[in-house]
Amino acid sequence: MISKSTIEQVFETARVEEVIGDFVQLKKSGSNFKGLSPFSDERTPSFMVSPVKQIWKDFSSGKGGNAVTFLMEHEHFTYPEAIKYLAKKYNIEIEETEQTNEQKEEANERESLYLVNEFASDYFQKNLFKTDQGQAIGLSYFKERGFTNETIKKFNLGYSLEEWQAFTDEAIKKAYQLDYLEKTGLTIVKEDRKFDRFKGRVMFPIHSMSGRVLGFGGRILGNDKKAAKYLNSPESEVYHKSKVLYGLYHAKQSIAKEDNCYLVEGYTDVIQFHQTGIKNVVASSGTALTPEQIRLINRLTKNITVLFDGDAAGIRASIRGIDLILEQGMNVKVCSFPEGEDPDSFAKQNTLEELTIYLEENAKDFIQFKASLLMLDAKNDPIKKAETIRDIVNSISKIPDQIKREIYIQECSRIMDISENVLFSTLAQINKKEVQDANTKFKTEQKAFQVIKDEQPKQKVNLQYELERKIIEILLLYGNETEDFEDLVLKEDEKTGDLKLEPVIHKAKVFEKIYLDLQEDEMQFSHPKFKALYYTIIDTLHQEPEFSTKDFVNKLDMETANEVTTILMEDERYALHDWERNHIIPKEKTESIAQLVNQTILSLRCFLIDKKVAEYQQDTLREESNSKGILEDVKDYLGLKMLLSRKLGKVIGAKV
Structure with missing residues (x-):
């Protein structure tokens, strides 16, 4: 139980704009802040934060409240967890009583999955530092990678023993239910047998934006050719690979501060960069980049620099992600490392100053990079050159901003030595097809909607x-x-x-x-x-x-607080649309x-x-x-x- 005085101190100290600023890039708008909604897919800000009232309102989803309700909505925290998170953020001492077995059983499923993951993370860390096997195998591997003890502890790296059910037995002994161990994927259950998924692997906990453990990545250290080199937790109620970026918890503040995010592929790339001193870096955790992952970055910055290995496979993988990033209206640069190097090895061999200079000098705009890369393939083949140009124009067509599209067409014309008119004509053809497809889809959806609409009685204003x-x-x-x-x-x-x-x-x-x-x-x-x-x-x-409306909202339940916030922030909708700039003064x-x-x-x-x-x-x-x-x-x-x-x-x- 958390004492009332501690809760009051948390509410008194926490600033809603600071708390939300860790998750969403906020820009000043009069006396308030605005940003992109973290609860919906949008490109125009509809999310408003009021420092004066200490509340927030998301006009796209209808959600609203104070700092605590934001964490409960965004991070799926329980009320006590939100209080604990804020206490930790603001260095407020908080009394915690250890959960009894009965309390663990009463926790809801989602919460139970989080508890199991937290226990597993602590367990793997203890293995790494306090067991002979962990020190000899796991710790020595991380040391070989050049990671310091401070870095290892910061990223909560660990080791899973080379035993069939060491973790599972320990978890059950601590009263964690087998059902939840199986649902997180930490334990595999087959008929009468149960065994550890990650046995004999070094462990990389995967955190949410607020630092909760969602799942794990495990790297095998033996020579078993049948076993996958890297193994991830399976999808669960709390872990969705396509919606998570490794390292975002440690990188979010630096991304917002630097107004740029470096995107790499692997866990060790993130950790090595972070240790060298470049902290605004995240990884797609070995999976293909997804729109959901890009939108996570988009909340913090509009700028992404994609870093990739010097080998052909790494280059091809990066190209596939560029169009997705452009579609989200973001600015993309790309940077490759010398052949045979990857972000991990290059950062390990260079100082912070050398690495920073290299990134600044070698980061190219996406069109320059794509043109130079594809032209190497085309060489003197006119058919391949034509395909290359169409490929580049297709990427340009993904950009929502018309001015940017035109500038990139001009740049493509210069690099590829082809007239702008031809490129604009090609772009128009691509856009025309996309518009036709979109119209067909829209008409189909409208027909279905009209049927539903006709069935609904018209509602009068109450x-x-x-x-x-x-x-x-x-x-x-x-x-x-x-x-x-x-x-x-x-x-x-x-x-x-x-x-x-x-x-x-x-x-x-x-x-x-x-x-x-x-x-x-x-x-x-x-x-x-x-x-x-x-x-x-x-x-x-x-x-x-x-x-005080701030104190009043803090005492309300979540549903009532949402209603009150909606009422209090109704007028802030004007600021989202810059009405005053258009000489419309409410x-x-x-x-x-x-x-x-x-x-x-x-x-x-x-x-x-x-x-x-x-x-x-x-x-x-x-x-x-x-x-x-x-x-x-x-x-x-x-x-x-x-x-x-x-x-x-x-x-x-x-x-x-």
């Missing part, structure tokens, strides 16, 4: 829902502020005897004004979530003179808080009167109804509606 939501918004933003409220009261003119509306000014806090008005008319919220939220806010404002609510309060309350009262009159009209249709009494009530309500409409007209027409 005015009561919107007005109740507006009251919650006013309370959250301005509840504790004191305003001069103008109430319009009916007074008799001394000369004519006519009734007219005259203003009466009184000072009150916004939440008190709303509460008293709703109480006076006995108005109730019709939507349960708003009703519960309303009383929670009113109660908090009564008890806490220094009301009116600030703070210019007339009192007017906004009166207008909202009066609108709600008018709506409820209309609703009541409609109910009475239905009653008159019933045979047994007291039509005379009902008509008198309707007359009274319509008179009240007329008075309220006059008040509302004056409120709306008032100068702001």
